[in-house]
Amino acid sequence: MPNVPLTRVAVPVLTLTLAGAVVAPARAAVTPAGVTAVDRGHDRTITFRTGHDGEVLAAVTAAAPGVSWAVKGRESAVLSLYVDGRYATDDVVPADFPITREFALGRLRAGRHTLRLRLAADRSPGRSVRVSRLAFRTVAAGSPAYTDLAHAPVLYGRDGTGGSSTGPFQNAATDTPLVAWHEDVPASTPGHRLLTYSYIWSNEDGGTSTPQLMARWGRTTDIEWIYQVEVDARGRRVPGTAVFQAPNHVTQQFAGTYEGDHPLLQTCTLNNNICDKVDDPMRFSLSTAQTLDATTEAREQIMDRNPWTYWVAAAEARREGRVAADPPTTSQTLIADPRDYLYLVVRKQTLDPPNGTDWVGLSIGVRLKGDSTLYRSDHLFPDRSINRDLPAATTVQLPPGTTPSDVAEIVGIRVPATAKDTGATIKVQAINRAFFLGRNDLPGASFVSGPAPATLTPDHPTAVLYDAVTSAR
Known part of the structure; x- marks a missing residue:
C-alpha cells in the first residue's frame, strides 16, 4: 500500500484568487497532535468561518485504522459530514493510510459554521477514522466557477438493484464513487453554457467485462457522465434542458428534486446508470471543481490527477477475484x-x-x-x-x-x-x-x-x- 505520511492540519488565513473565483480558506479546530479521531459514538465538531457567500468545498484527509478496500469485510469506514446540522455527504475511507478528497458542502452564507464528523457505524465495518487535515474554500457567488459548482448534482448510493448487490449501503463496499468533475462549453444559444458532470466509480458490478474495460478503456473503474444542463448568461438553469444518463445509457429529462440548483440523483443499476428518484441512505456530494478539455484529454486523466484511485481500483479487482497470475486471453472475467x-x-x-x-x-x-x-x-x-x-x-x-x-x-x-x-x-x-x-x-x-x-x-x-x-x- 502507498506509504503516505500523515499531514499536519494547515491553518491558512489568507484570501486567495483561483480561476476567477474568490477562495477563502478557513480555520479548523483539531486536536493538538494534529489528528482528529472520530470513533463510533463519539462525533467531533469542527468550527470554521467563510468570508463570502458562496459554494463551500472541504478537502478532507482521512485514514481508517484496520481498514483495507482489498479485504472482504474490512472494506471501509464511512465518515458522514454534517454542515450546520444538515447531512451533506459521506466520505468512504478505504484505507489505513491518508487519502485526500474534496467534498461540496453546498451554498453557505459568510460567517461561522460547524462541520460535524460522525462515524456511520450502520454502513461500514471500520471502527475509527483519523482526520489529519481539513481545508475549506468558498467559491463566491457571481463568478463563473460558482455557476459550475452551483448546478453540480448530489448522488445518492446504489440500492436494491438485485443480483449479488442488493439493499442499502452498497457503495460502502463496492462500486463506490471516487472523484467527479465538470465540463463547461458554449451552448448553441449565444451567451449560454452547457455544463456536464461526470463521476468515477471504483468499478461496475454489471456491464462491460473487466478484460474489455482494460483493453478498450484502460482502467477497471467505471466513468460516466450523470447530469447535463444549459445555463444562461446569468448562470440560471434554462427550463427543459436538464437531462441525466438513465438505465441502458438513455439520455432522459430530469424530473426529480433540487436542493437549490443541485439535482438529487441516485446510482440505480449495476453498471452505475442513474435515476432521478432517491431512497438510499448514502449520499455523495463530491466536489466537481476539477475539469478537463475533452478534445485533448482522456477522462481517465482525472484519475491520473488523483492517483489513489488506481490503488482503490486494483484493490477492488483483487478482492472480487478478478485478478489472476496468468489469465487466458479468452477470459471474460480475469485480468493479470x-x-x-x-x-x-x-x-x-x-x-x-x-x-x-x-x-x-x-x-x-x-x-x-x-x-x-x-x-x-x-x-x-x-x-x-x-x-x-x-x-x-x-x-x-x-x-x-x-x-x-x-x-x-x-x-x-x-x-x-x-x-x-x-x-x-x-x-x-x-x-x-x-x-x-x-x-x-x-x-x-x-x-x-x-x-x-x-x-x-x-x-x-x-x-x-x-x-x-x-x-x-
Missing part, C-alpha cells in the same frame, strides 16, 4: 495483476468513419528489448480495440516486472471490426502519457508524452509511434 500493464492515452482521428458495426479500431502494440513478441492491447480480438476518436485510454499486458527501460517500441495497429473493411484511415496524433503502476499500485512517471504522427491505412496498417533508440538521441 494491474501492475503488469502499460497504461496509455492515445489521441487519434478516423477519416470517413463508418456507421453501424463496420468501424475500424486501433490497437496498441508493444515490443520489448530482446523479445520478438508483439504484445497487443486487444489480444487479437477486434471488439477489444479502441473504436472512438476522443482521446482514448488503453492498456497493454506485459511480462511481470517490465519497466519503462525495457520498452523498445510502441506501435499503432489498424483493426477492422468485421471481415468487411470499409477502408477508413486512422490518423494517430499523439500519446498523452504512458506509465506503469508501482508496487504500491500508484502510477509511476510517464515516460512517453507528445506528438506521435502516423497514418494507418489498409495498405499500411501499422506504424511505430515510439522508438526507444530514436527517442534517446
